[in-house]
Amino acid sequence: MPAHPAADHRQPGAPPPADAPPADALAAVARAAAADAGGLDPDLLGDFLDAVWAAVLDRRRLPAQRIDRYRLVGERAAGAGVALRALLDLYLSAAWRLWRLLPPVAAATAPAAPTRPGGPDGPGGSGAAVRAVDAAALVDAGEVLLRASDDAVAALTEGYQVARRQLVRREESARREFVDDLLTGTSDVPGLVRRAQRYGLDLAAPHTVTVVRAAEAYTEASALIATLERRLQGAAADADALVATKDGAVVVVSAAPDREAVREVLDTVRAVLGPPARTGWRAGVGRPGTGAGAVVQSYEQARRALELARRLDWRDPVADTADLVVHEVLLRDRTAARDLVRTLLEPLRGVRGGPEPYLRTVEAYLEAGGNATGAARRLHLSVRAVTYRLARLRDLTGADPAEASGRFALQAAVLAARALGWPDDAEE
Structure with a gap:
């Protein structure tokens, strides 16, 4: 088996062996x-x-140690x-450009010397050019080159993908940490x-x-999240x-x-998440503000708005x-809100059917502008x-819905009751 060019121990200044790779030609490739x-x-x-040059001369695959290096390159x-x-293109382009320079290929494509009269063609030979082509060497060279390219590309791809997954995980971790700090607050505001x-x-x-x-x-992995961010950033x-x-x-x-x-932003949310009736989504919106602290406050406000809308049975999906x-x-x-509810609405606990029908009646009556006919339609x-x-409400609570002061008292009491979750979730 021919010796590997890298193992050739020549004296300084000695000419390279005949099968050594041409440095200038490889650099051009x-x-x-x-x-x-x-x-x-x-x-x-x-x-x-x-490495490919040496593998072709030795008629063998690239060594495993060299293939591992390409994983690191990836x-x-x-x-x-x-x-x-682009990385794979670099290696594949280098491989096909190297093909013509490989010794078996170069030998097969070099100009042939004409024969002498009386030479192999016999007496009076034509002098036509002939070339002895080592077909087996060409086949081996092609197989070694393709195999080396395949091994290198596979190793490059594996190393690249492993590194990309690690980068993505680090980026996801950094992003998650940033989101947590942004929404909960941190002492390092400049940072x-x-x-x-x-971001x-x-x-x-x-x-x-x-x-x-x-x-x-x-979840973060949901395609809706990426779609929503892409739509918002491109708006x-x-x-x-x-x-x-x-x-x-x-x-x-x-x-x-x-x-x-x-x-x-809300229009984009509606477009991406679809009709609220289909998925049951609801949104809470905080107040705008400047600075990192304002983001924390707006986040807490949005969360409270969502919870309050749930308690109030808010009709609009956006609170x-x-x-x-x-x-x-x-x-x-x-404390004052609970006192108002207990003082004005507590008598409704004992009525047949419970307080809920009377609370809805007050809400419908007020939405209709104090019109009983409009409330009846609703x-x-x-x-x-x-x-x-309405008459029972007046008798039980002492607040007359037909009078301005009574309407105001009942409206405030009902709003407080809804917000507190009364009568089921009221704090005692």
Whole structure:
């Protein structure tokens, strides 16, 4: 078996062996292949060309140790941001360009010397050019080159994909840590602001938080999350939005220079998540604010709005904190709110059917502007049934719905009852 060129121990200055790879020619192959691959660094080829040359001469596969090196090359290329397609193109382009330089191929394609008259053609020979071609050597060279290319490409791809998965896991972990710090607050506010820029958020501008929940918990792996973020980030040239999941809910942190920007975010949520009636999603929207602390406050407001909307049986799937300000005021002093409910509505606990029909009657009556006929249509009852309930309310609570002061007292009491979850979940 021929000796490997790398094992040739020559004295300094001695001429290279006849089968040594031509350094200048291989360097030219590497440069041309790098150009084919979009201008990659030829050094990414490492010793690939020399290794293939030696393998062809020895008529063997690339050694396992060399193949392992290409896995490392794939890992380094992934970390440097080199595209896998370009990396493979570099190696495959180098392989086919090397083919003509390989000794068996070069010998088969070199110009043949003409025969002498009287030579192999016999006396009076024609002198035609003849060449002795080693067909077996050509076949072996082709097989070794293809096998080496296949092994190198497989190792490069494996190393690249392993590195990419590690990078993705690290990025996911960093993103999750950032989202947690952003929504719960951190003492390192300057650091948080710098990290926010990495995810396209400028916390020096106003932002708001939207929290979306559905019957089934959302996960980070859901295709809806990626679609929603892509739609939001592509909504406008200056749009910045971060979409993540937390505690089974979708959390959207988005720029909020005005109410129109918030409306566009909600329109996109509706378009991506589909009709609320199908998936049961509901959204809470916090107030816009500037700075990292404002994001934390907006997030908490959005969560409270969702919970309050659930208690109030809010008709709109979107509960905006701005629309629930009256309820927030009522709940700011929960003790006073509970006292109001107990004082005015506690007598309804003893009526037949419980308090709920009377609470709904008050709500319908007020929505209809104090009109019993309109309330009857909303409740699908007769006008007589509505007027009876209103009269019973007056007798039991002492507040007359027909009078302004009575209507105000009943409305405040019912709003507080809904917000507190009375009579089932009221705090005692």
